[in-house]
Amino acid sequence: MALVYALPNRTMSKRHDFRPGEWESAAARLDEIISAHSGEDSFEEALKLLVAKLCHESEGGTPSDFLRNESGLGIKEQVNNLLNISGEKWRGIIAPGDSTKLSSAELERCREVLQSVRLLVDGLVGLDAIFEFIVSRTSKGQKGQYFTPRHVIMEIVRMMDPKPGEKVADPACGSGGFLHHVLSHEPRASVWGFDMDPRATKVARVLMAASDQSVARIMRTDSLRRPSKELFPEQTPVIEELMRAQDAKFKGFDLILTNPPFAGDVGAQFSNTYELARGKGRKVERDVLFIERCLELLKPGGRMAMVLPYNKVGGESWAYMRQWLIERMRIVAVVGLGRNTFMPHTSQKACVLVGIKRESAAANSSREEVIFFVSEKEGKDRRGKLILKEDDGLVDHDLDQAVVPVSKALCAHISRNR
Numbered sequence: 001m002a003l004v005y006a007l008p009n010r011t012m013s014k015r016h017d018f019r020p021g022e023w024e025s026a027a028a029r030l031d032e033i034i035s036a037h038s039g040e041d042s043f044e045e046a047l048k049l050l051v052a053k054l055c056h057e058s059e060g061g062t063p064s065d066f067l068r069n070e071s072g073l074g075i076k077e078q079v080n081n082l083l084n085i086s087g088e089k090w091r092g093i094i095a096p097g098d099s100t101k102l103s104s105a106e107l108e109r110c111r112e113v114l115q116s117v118r119l120l121v122d123g124l125v126g127l128d129a130i131f132e133f134i135v136s137r138t139s140k141g142q143k144g145q146y147f148t149p150r151h152v153i154m155e156i157v158r159m160m161d162p163k164p165g166e167k168v169a170d171p172a173c174g175s176g177g178f179l180h181h182v183l184s185h186e187p188r189a190s191v192w193g194f195d196m197d198p199r200a201t202k203v204a205r206v207l208m209a210a211s212d213q214s215v216a217r218i219m220r221t222d223s224l225r226r227p228s229k230e231l232f233p234e235q236t237p238v239i240e241e242l243m244r245a246q247d248a249k250f251k252g253f254d255l256i257l258t259n260p261p262f263a264g265d266v267g268a269q270f271s272n273t274y275e276l277a278r279g280k281g282r283k284v285e286r287d288v289l290f291i292e293r294c295l296e297l298l299k300p301g302g303r304m305a306m307v308l309p310y311n312k313v314g315g316e317s318w319a320y321m322r323q324w325l326i327e328r329m330r331i332v333a334v335v336g337l338g339r340n341t342f343m344p345h346t347s348q349k350a351c352v353l354v355g356i357k358r359e360s361a362a363a364n365s366s367r368e369e370v371i372f373f374v375s376e377k378e379g380k381d382r383r384g385k386l387i388l389k390e391d392d393g394l395v396d397h398d399l400d401q402a403v404v405p406v407s408k409a410l411c412a413h414i415s416r417n418r
Contacts, residue, residue: 026113027130033109040101043199047206048100049110050119050130051093052082054210057120059085067111075107076100090209092216093202124180124210125150131175131203148177148259148307149341151379155399156257156305156352157181159333159406164188166254171223171239171294176204178257180211192253194239196222224289226273226296239297252299259307260290262348276321287312288321295328298357303410304329310336310349327362329355330413333371333406335399338378345384354406356413371409373402 030049035042056066067078080099087094100107119127162168162182166189170178173193182189191213195201198220205215225238243250262285270277270284276292277284287308294304312318313334325331335352342348379387379397389396 023117023126023130026117026126029113030110030130033106033113034102045100045102046130047202048083048094048098049079049102049107049114050127051086051090051206052079053114054119054127054206055082055086055089057118058089063115063118066115067107075104075111076102079107090205090215092218093205093209120210124207127207127210131206147175147342147345149379149395150177150181151395151397152307152337152341152352152399153177153181153257155397155403157185158400158403159335159354160255160257160303160305160410161407162186162189162255165190167192167250168255168257169194169239169253169297170258171256171297172258172260172290173204173218174200174259176207176218178259179204179217180207182257183211183213191217192243193218194221194223194242196220224270224286224293226293252302253297254299254302256294256298256302256304256306258290258294258305260294261286262309262346262350276324288318291321291325295325295357300357300359301414302357303355304357305352305354307337307350308353310351313351313353325355327358329357330362330368331355331370332409332413333373333402335402335406336372336374337399338375338380340380340382340384341375341378343380343382343384354410356410371402371405373406375399375402 030046031042034040034045053066057063067075069075069078073081076099083094083098083100087096087098102110117126157178162185164186166186168179168182168189169192170176171194173179173195174197176193179191179193182191193201193204193208195204195218201218201220204218208215208218219242221236221239221242223239225236227238227240237245240250270289272278274284274289274292276288291306291308291312294306298304313322331353333352333354335354337350337352339347339349341350375398377396377398379395381387387396388394
């Protein structure tokens, strides 16, 4: 997920002043109205309003017309009508018969915020920004889950260059950012997202619906679970089973793009099932297991780009993991991200590991060349605020300079091994 989990601190005494047209201000103001005044679950109620707003826009409605009383219906009835339409149109997001719990007065205040913005524009940047404020901050801290900034995702997708018909997956899809940008790059790609967090999957389904894609391709499951050889396995299906239900000939994904949780001890649950966890006498973090799992989900010759903390590619304690990985994956590039990339949520330094799954394990790969690129302009300041270029208003970063050399190296390796 890259996952986006952030709520404004509710102990803050300073009130957010809404500034029309500014996404972060709109998100903070919407959350403030719901959480501070209604007492209802901020995530669930904001989700309903955003889905209603998306439905309104997808039917050709304009921002200023959202929840206007032209039909003679009360504002709650208008919201619930839109939710009923959404439930039929995008199954899997809103439960049948679900309705808003906000009062008419609270809905009037939320309408003032949402009438000033349009969600189905600018590559859904605004929708992402609003969700960043309404998903729980505690999940972010406990699981090491953070939104991958969209300009970073965009450049990673360009490096990996998804092709028509390729099966592309994100096993820690969070809000579905990678999948959305894959479809923007190549609408004919077949994208699939998996996440165990129920709120994350709801967000990803909303983004898929906004991208005019089937929400059924976002599935809730623990991606680290593997196919069981037991006579009576757990009822929750694993990724392979979910995919074979769609395609009986499924043999793996062509491309995996992901930002798994940076931290979190998985305990003894997987200690006997993952090679990278056996006999280490230490806690094994989730991102390490995701490396092994993602490689398992790839076809031989399949490509992968994974966001990882720096210590996984440079720390001495993880040398055994790197040796294991190099034997099974042709490492093409390591792209270093700046320290401010994930601010204001964490200053954790990270990188993007890019590679291709080997047809068979390599005994000696010491002569293989690897591209190393270190970003010196991450597009954010120390507070996490985006730095924009004056001429075009785009994020001022240098990751685009890594796209051509990395994509060329990938293509060269694929061509040599055909």
